[in-house]
Amino acid sequence: MKTNKKIGCTVTECEYHSKEDAFCSLDHINVVKHKDRATNQETTDCGSFKMSK
Incomplete structure (x- = not known):
């Protein structure tokens, strides 16, 4: 898995x-x-979220 340093995420x-x-x-x-x-x-969210398996 590559890390995209342009998109921060704490989820x-x-x-x-x-x-x-x-x-x-x-x-x-x-x-x-x-x-x-x-x-x-x-009122906004990341629509790309997918629960980890």
């Missing part, structure tokens, strides 16, 4: 977490929103 439960550092291993992520209009951080 160790995600399959794409680098496991070595606080970074993601994906080339890009998909950011999604929970409401029609995102007005703060809590």
